[in-house]
Amino acid sequence: MAGAGPGPGPGPLMGGYQGAARGRGVVAAGWRLCLAHRFPQPRRPYGAGDVPLRDVLRHVGLALRYFRWWYKKTCIEKKSAFIDLLCAVPLQQIYGCPLGGIGGGTITRGWRGEFCRWQLNPGKYHYGTVIADQFTVCLRRKGQTVYQQVLSVEKPSKLQGWNWGYCGHYAFYHALYPRAWMVYELPGQNVVLTCRQVSPVIPHDYKDSSLPVAVFIWEVENGNEEPVEVSIMFSMQNGTGTKADKSGGHWNEPFTLQEGGERVAGVLLHHCTPTNPFTFAVAAREKAGTAVTHLTAFDPAGSGRDVWQDLLQDGKLESPSGRSSVTAKGEETAAAVCATCTVPARGHRTLELALAWDMPRVHFGSKEKLHLRRYTRFFGSNGDAAPALVRYALAHYEEWERKIDAWQKPVLENSQLPSWYKSALFNELYFLTDGGTVWLELPHDCLPQELQTPGVASLSHLLPVLREYGRFAYLEGQEYRMYNTYDVHFYASFALIMLWPKLQISLQYDIAVTVINEDVEPRQYLMSGQTAQVKLKNVVPHDIGDPDDEPWQRVNAYLIHDTANWKDLNLKFVLQVYRDYYLTHDAPYLRDMWPVCQAVMESELRFDTDNDGLIENGGFADQTYDAWVVNGASAYCGGLWLAAVRVMCEMAEVLGDKETQQKYSGILQKGKEAFERLLWNGKYYNYDSSGSSTSSSIMSDQCAGQWFLGACGLDHGELEVFPKSHVVSALQTIFEKNVMGFAGGTMGAVNGMRPSGVPDTSSVQSSEVWIGVVYALAATMIQEGMVQEGFHTAEGCYRTVWEQLGMAFQTPEAYCEKKVYRSLAYMRPLSIWSMQLALESRAGRAPCAPPAPSSPVPGGSEQSNGDNLGPVASAGSQGPCPVPSSL
Template sequence: MTADWGEQSTADLMSRYVSKEMGYGVPKEGWRICLAHEFKEKRKPFQAKDVSLSNVWEHIGLGVRYLKWWYKKTQVEKKAPFIDMFRAQPLRQIYGAPLGGIGGGTITRGWRGEFCRWQLNPGMYHYKTVMANQPFPAPYFAVCTFSQQSPRDKSTAEETELFTVCLRREGQTIYQQVLSVERPPTLQGWNWGYCGEYAFYHALYPRAWTVYHLPGQNVTLTCRQISPVIPHDYQDSSLPVAVFVWDIENKNDYDLDVSIMFTMVNGSGHKDDRSGGHWNEPFHLEKEGEAVSGVLLHHCTAVNPYTLCIATREQPGREVSHQTAFSPKGTCSSLWRDLMTDGHLDSPTGSSPPTPKGEKVAAALAVGCSVSAQSHNNLELCLVWDMPKITFGSREREHLRRYTRYFGAKGEASASLSHYALTHYRQWEKSIEEWQRPILQDCSLPSWYKSALFNELYFVVDGGTVWTELEADADISGGLRSEEGGLPAQPAVIKKYGRFAYLEGQEYRMYNTYDVHFYASFALIMLWPKLALSVQYDIAGSVVQQDPTERLHLMSGQYSPVKSKNVVPHDIGDPDDEPWHRVNAYLIHDTAHWKDLNLKFVLQVYRDFHLTQDSQYLRDMWPICQAVMASELKFDLDGDGLIENSGYADQTYDGWTVTGPSAYCGGLWLASLCAMCKMARLLDSEETYQHYRNILDRGSAAFDQLLWNGKYYNYDSSGGDHSNSVMSDQCAGHWFLRASGLGEGEYQAFPKEKIRSALKSVYDLNVMHFAGGQMGAVNGMRPEGVPDRSSVQSDEVWIGVVYGLAATMIHEDMWEEGMRTAEGCYRTVWERLGMAFQTPEAYCEKGIFRSLAYMRPLSVWGMQLALNTSQNHQSALFQNGDTDQEEGQDMRHN
């Protein structure tokens, strides 16, 4: 969708640039923004001072205990807190589509062109905009041009890596410009300040386009960035690479020579860039009739060393040149003049010496071509980062990234990776287009939805994601064999497809946070189902394990075990510790008493089986499902077949207390009983079926009696002042039943007419009576039409919950209501608040947001599953099954 551009002249220019006659290949659908755009609304992250006075008292103890823990963690242990309540990330309205495949680390390029968010060490982020002079680590493109300064968020303009363009006519340089709207205090000898009014950015993940009109030159550049994020592909999707294709249109009546220069600092803006010992070298690689060349930037840190690579393909009519090493200090005027003199660089041979401690080194690569009058040509550049072996914060174990299966783990794969990327990106684009085409061409779907569906997928890659090979000595079963209710030591799906983990959020640093993954998992099970099953096996293995170590939980102030047996963990660990081996980094509550985690495991097991029809998976998961349901049954204190909440925040809404039977957890419980009945029938266990059927029948009656008020299900049954609040997520259990092909007939937990009435109440109150119906659904609404302000979370909008609510409405043939509900969130986040590629967990009607770049909004793919189901046709995403490329090609680096 196009943002509010303000001036009509800019809008006209934008429209002209994407017209068919311009031929840039920029799609109609996606998220588009002018480089001169400024978002009017500036929000702040949630802080302790934002807690209302009515909620302060109950959080005083938590605050004191958190402060003590935070001090010990940061000042004594010198570690980063898994949630840092004192250093929330400010809103920077600058991010674009991240670069790279799944699980190999990421670099984010902002929509104005800067490289501004880095996650090379697994799960650990730093936010540096790297300019080619100061501490110079991010890549950047530059073009030779002169223009006015565009307004800019100055808070991030510390450093940058760039692209530059040089235009020459009849042997004379007529134009040279850094393709950046910045005017930094560094690199004063370079031509900065490209006028953003003449360019726009367009994202349809995993691709993005930036279109630059060069003022007064009659030349337009279109930079297309491609990352290999391809559904059902478990090989190329793991590669840490990105390709930039520059389309050049010369509208003049004379020929031009055009060069693009790519400058890169050896580093990522982190303090270890100055640790010394880093060095660069040029390379040339030819195989299979194709040649690539460029510069390797070896970053030689003691922990997790890596190599960056900037490269291009050698082709007839292309002139390739490089500068192996230059200091990003000072004006760098000699590099600028080198390019301006003749459109190429000096190309010295040999490697650079290792950097002294405290110094940085950068490299440059230029590629040029001739563009005839009134014609097109293109140039290709590639960025690679090769960090094959990783250790997490504990430094206890070494893990191999997934892509090492194909390119080796010696740290020598950068050249081969660049060769593969530059010779295969067209195939990637074809696969991406074939995947997206049915949805993009569906005229019944609104444009904003298509943008949300694909662009929210950024988090699968940029959620601190790691994808590793299973260690040879790993035993994920917890030491229990199948006959004891355990699992295979190394399940086949993990051996073949590896282990996968992504963060709850870039600021909430816990891997595979399971209460939130419940929502986000739709993206994985629909697009990379083997990774979804891999996560399930890891969770199942941790269920039967226990860690009796006593630790303080910050909310209660009490000590209890880190992990209890036969309960689902909250998360599988902190990347600053040792994930998979030490679970439950979350220590605010003792989640062994949470009511939703076990139930969400059962519901995902059946949904995943329903979508994959993997019978071995179902058989492996069945004893684990029985174990967690038996554990859950202890929460039915009065034996009526319905579980009770504790009076504390004992579920995913961990700041919103709930007492007695509740709509959310009670609904999940009944849905899980339905799923258990279905699985028992599939596995020919009639006795088990009757056991769960009996509980389901009694629980359904109690649920209806205690919670149904004639219009919707009450928040809880406590009878308190807010127990009859309208919870937007009250139908979450039913959503999963419908997503799993259940929810009707024998496997129905909730009467259809009551579900529709509840959804209508949510739509009328939580959506339409909140912010004029323009911001999605507030979590809690009072029946009189004002938000429930009884907690720090009840008056928030949770984007991922809203997408799940919309999916539920679509399942129930409330298509129009579902779409309008979800549209409010998309337009608020992406168009109004400038939170592109950092969708938060939550925002309030005014003023604040919470937890940027969060997992839960991936639930938008639940909407797509609902649409596929409601249209009574098999999803195009499943028609061809998984494209397992593992067997076909030997890409190993020799």
């Protein structure tokens, strides 16, 4: 079995940790490192200087057209480029678990404790640490303050009246998404603090999982023979560290909420920008033995000495009543909340603090439409929900943790699984919340324009699904800002269909709507320079829009290629429809999608130019590898085509459409023969049939069609499309050449490898490792019984990204063997959940069942949390299916 990753105690990233404390309640598996850690391998983003001369000469026209478009977009229209090749986001090796649920915006807290990445405005990021956002500890014995320290290793120029520079050698960070732990030993005090960070990210839950909240549970352990009074102060700036913090008009006010004998108290920070205003709530739970005090306002740009002395004096804050003054232009403001308790000798106590952010009504960049976030269904859209949100979080986080434990426990307790995999499986889920994610309510008073067009009425369950579960979108990547990029979602969709299947179904309905619709507006495409319409009817779009424009209404933000000619998009829609039905048994969904599948397959048939049952690529980059030219029959697109034809036969049988079944059965027989004749070389499937100098390259993704068929249970016996012996031989060749023959077998699988054993350098993408593709390849190996090889292949990517390159919680699309990476924080690595599905399928178990619905929010609409999945939910409410006990 592949080696274990960081486990309990010092691991590969724990060098320098000098403490003995293990932390209270810290789970064994996850990503752990000492706060004094430094990553030795800084990398830079792929840039113009990395383009080979031959490609520079070949793409002069593209470069000129791109720069002209970029200048107009950024300098004239004052908008952000959906892909900014001139201003890449620099790598910062600082990020930890993001805070918040799905679709309400996120705040990332770094592994050293800093609040450092902000995504509150939909799809837009601010990368910057707000230095005032901190936790500070104060210890008092016998009425005297003996220790007061900001729990930060920073030594900033602001707030110099505070005691900064906590020694990182005495603390460590541990992440297993959606939770994280920070364990601090306080030097010379014999006191250990464990801060447990919890966000409500709960599979099959469509209520609490939407909430923009996070809870910080501070476990305080006193190892002394005398009691100690402990205070934790949580300070927060009104804003996110942008110029808007100084725009003026912001103000703070204290609040309290009481229910059931317990009180929540804190401060509201009202951030009153003209577009997308929001309110922070910083609060603590007041219970027997815990006092909560606050400071309504202080200057985060000053020395902070007044705040420090206030806490130092008695371990509490002044707690003034009344709201603060409104900030003037150029002025910033911040607030603080403090929770205090006495910890007995050799004892333990808990302090509970929380953060909520209420931005209920949002505009995208065009500012044309006002949208309501999902959580407003339960907490209202008036902008006054922050107190209720933070109270709800403090009252329910223990229930959330029970559900998270039940979900993760079967994986974590399986001793046959390597610990790196346990870490990767859960931690890569960060992107479902921090991928610029929006989860919006469908308006009840009027339908959006795109849902009113002819043909949409044929989707009989469209409106019930969208009204019940809302509209979901996430970015291709934090640097590639297009929503629901479909060729990439094909890989990432396994996380949604396995954990929040109704969001996958909702997303598919939105894609179906775009298939039926068209956009005849002409535009120039940057690669070819040719002009064509934005969106053709009966063709799957590349994406559903740019967050700086108006997603859903204007689709296909991607304008490098005309994706109407891409060969994989239509096929990936058909494959996902059947995969979704196979895992959910949602018959109404299948009936609705069937005419759409027929339409896109008819559209796809035009690419079979010689009527041999197999589509051909067009001699350019016309699929998800959009810089890697492919011509003629190809392993990737040809394999996806045959898989899609196979599932068309299966869907036709399920729906009793014998005519269509006969049609595609005939195409399948011809296509299988052509695929083997044109591409099989005795060991693997050639990249393409063009006979070019690189057509015999070994593509790591050549079995993508088989991968999806395996996920649908259509990969064996009479159902098999690709001969099993050929699939296994191809996978063995990929493992030998693309994995073990690349970087000593330690970095995953390179996309393209020449038979001679050197990477295919015919394009930038052929010589890259794509992490999401590697996880899909590993899943395919597991499906075919190559379990050891599958885990070894995937392990290389995890070790490289998380342990060597410091790219935790920003897993990129790609990296090369040396020097560069491309596109930080990317969607595709969510495909690791296909490895989990492959493991569960090998164990002969049905897909996971949802838990029973939880109670409705007091005062809110009654709304089911669970999925109505039909026969597939045979496991009842026992939580996720365990992985095999033996690999």
